[in-house]
Amino acid sequence: MSSSNIFVTRPSLPPLAEFVPYLERIWDSGILTNGGQMHRELETALAAHLRVPQISLFGNGTIALVAALKVLELEGEVITTPFSFVATTHALKWNGLEPAFADIDPVTLNIDPARIEERITERTSAILAVHCYGNPCDVDAIEAIARRHGLKVIYDAAHAFGVDCHCGSVLTHGDLSVLSFHATKVFSTLEGGAIVAPDAEMKGRIDRSKNFGIVSETEVESVGINGKMNEVQAAFGLLQLRRIDAAIAARARVAARYDAGLAGIAGIEPVPSSGQIRANHAYYPVRVRPSFPVDRDTLYEALKARGIFSRRYFYPLISDLPMYRDLPSADPAGLPAARAAGAEVLCLPIYPDLSEAEQDRVIEAITEVGR
Structure with a gap:
């Protein structure tokens, strides 16, 4: 393609020389994955920057979404939006859940709370909403519906890095919020993602879920997956967070x-x-x-x-x-x-x-x- 082409997005890359010291630290440590120093630093830095209680890093946003649905132990149907990237609904199918599509608000383009209530059946276990283009969902209305019907709420916040709504960070709403750090996103770790959790107990469950369900050298407590973010991704994220x-x-x-x-x-x-x-x-x-x-x-x-x-x-x-x-x-x-x-x-x-x-x-x- 010609250099004169203009694309819908382009990764924001720092000078390569600024990345080298981070890589040198990884080489010196000899640790490439499994929650190394870069991983721990990025989790701490992101939790502070985003003003969220707990955050768990993943290798990509789709695996993070699959894991978020899994740890909530959902069954049956989950109400979601048809107006999103396909990963939103694919994550439901990977968990053996049936999507139930509710229409969107014609102005915000987020899932319409009134249409959510129309879709609830005895098989409904959760609502998976998307903050489309970073516009916050009507979180108060959605969570009121969830309380009335005993439903979990997961927010696909792939577009919502750093977004504040009426009461602070939009990422603090729902049972879990899921971020994407793909190369096309506002904040990138090359590939990557994260789950925002309300407390340390839930973060522990999430962390075990992305590491095969392992508790210790000899104990595996649940069916997990390999969803870990590696040290190079985390290092790139630390550099990107500075900018x-x-x-x-x-x-x-x-x-x-x-x-x-x-x-x-x-x-x-x-x-x-x-x-x-x-x-x-x-x-x-x-x-x-x-x-x-x-x-x-x-x-x-x-x-x-x-x-x-x-x-x-x-x-x-x-x-x-x-x-x-x-x-x-x-x-x-x-x-x-x-x-x-x-x-x-x-x-x-x-x-x-x-x-x-x-x-x-x-x-x-x-x-x-x-x-």
């Missing part, structure tokens, strides 16, 4: 320029940052409304032809995929808001190193297509 505030500030500047540059284009409607007291600007999603001269897919292709690679997050809906579309809750008639969002939302390029000239190319291209 995270500057990276988020740079993302905020990009978002503000989009706000100004797109304001006069009829039919291009940014998805509002609903409920974020402190935002991370992980994505810049817009809705391509019928008043725009072409539909979302046509705009997507027109941008790609100009070397601008946006993403249709999230299309197709999870409920439309072959392994899920035959579920009763996947009936398109019951998911009108999700279907509308799936047809209209386009995420524009955003990352700390996106230059003003590159961003102007994106805005000019949308303007040109819309004439």
Whole structure:
């Protein structure tokens, strides 16, 4: 591909020379995994930065989500959103759980609490909600529903690193919150993820679950998995954490320029940052409304032809995929808001190193297509 291409995201990499001292520490220790010094340091640093009680690191966010569902010992059905990355629902299937799709709020694009209550049956054991684009779910309403019906609540917080809602860190809500530290995320450990837990007892259960269920050299207490984060990942995370505030500030500047540059284009409607007291600007999603001269897919292709690679997050809906579309809750008639969002939302390029000239190319291209 040409160097002039603009991608929807790009990993934020520090100077390689700054990573070398971390690698030297790993080489000196001779420890590459199994909860080494870098791993312990990153858990401590992240818990402090995110203002959460306990955090357990994983090799990737999907394994973290699979493990979170497993340690809660869920059965039957789990109510979730069709408007997310497929890993959200795949994690349920890996645990032998049946997803029940509830429609989303047409403004926030998060799962709609009123639609959750409609999906509850005697087989429902939990709610798996997603803070879509970092916009906090209606956590108070969701947790009130969970209390009334005796359900667990898990938040897929893959988009919500460092996000605050009305009462502080959004990561402190629910029984567990799960983060992704994939290379495309605001905070990255190359691959990686984490579970935020409310107390040390739950963290201990989670830690054992990601290490085969091992308690001691001779004792295995449960069926676990190998989900550990290695020392190189953790070291990269420690280096990235030093720069995270500057990276988020740079993302905020990009978002503000989009706000100004797109304001006069009829039919291009940014998805509002609903409920974020402190935002991370992980994505810049817009809705391509019928008043725009072409539909979302046509705009997507027109941008790609100009070397601008946006993403249709999230299309197709999870409920439309072959392994899920035959579920009763996947009936398109019951998911009108999700279907509308799936047809209209386009995420524009955003990352700390996106230059003003590159961003102007994106805005000019949308303007040109819309004439």
